[in-house]
Amino acid sequence: MNSKLTAVALAAVVVAGAAVTAAPASAAAAAPTRCHTADLKAGFALGDDAKPEMGQSEKQTRAYVWFTNRSERTCTLSGFAGVDMVGAQKTDGTWSLVRSSRKPVKTTLEPGDTVDFGITLLPVAASTPQTEKFVPSKFLVTPPNETEHFTLKWPFGGQILKQDGATHPATYLDPVGL
Structure with missing residues (x-):
């Protein structure tokens, strides 16, 4: 049972890590700012x-x-x-x-x-x-x-x-x- 919990926890960390790395990609697609x-x-x-x-x-x-x-x-x-x-x-x-x-x-x-x-x-x-x-x-x-x-x-x-x-x-x- 411990191995199942470890696997689930590991999967959650991997998913959370993917979500964190996806955030900067969406920031790069931000709308342009005004011209100076x-x-x-x-x-x-x-x-x-x-x-x-x-x-x-x-x-x-x-x-x-x-x-x-x-x-x-x-x-x-x-x-x-x-x-x-x-x-x-x-x-x-x-x-x-x-x-x-x-x-x-x-x-x-x-x-x-x-x-x-x-x-x-x-x-x-x-x-x-x-x-x-x-x-x-x-x-x-x-x-x-x-x-x-x-x-x-x-x-x-x-x-x-x-x-x-x-x-x-x-x-x-x-x-x-x-």
């Missing part, structure tokens, strides 16, 4: 179909900023980037863009994957009085839920209707991934 600024690189989309139409002043246009996962791990982005436009004119200052009403989605980025977000702009004619236009020079772009930003030089020229104090300006940004 250091995991990413950023820039403006420069393709012909992605360039904003800054030479016209009849309608809104869009520019796109991309984030690429340059890390060796999978990570996620969800929400709105922070975007501060810095003006080229002394009177421009910095304009923090407001968010659209679109709902964010969670995007998973494998190493090397890219996701973007759109910025809607309302260009104005060059003849618009200086006090009514904002001339972009650079954009300070902060990934969602981060505090460090990328400094991106504005490559498209033109000027935007200055509405930095408006409640619903015609220049605003969408969430990452939309």
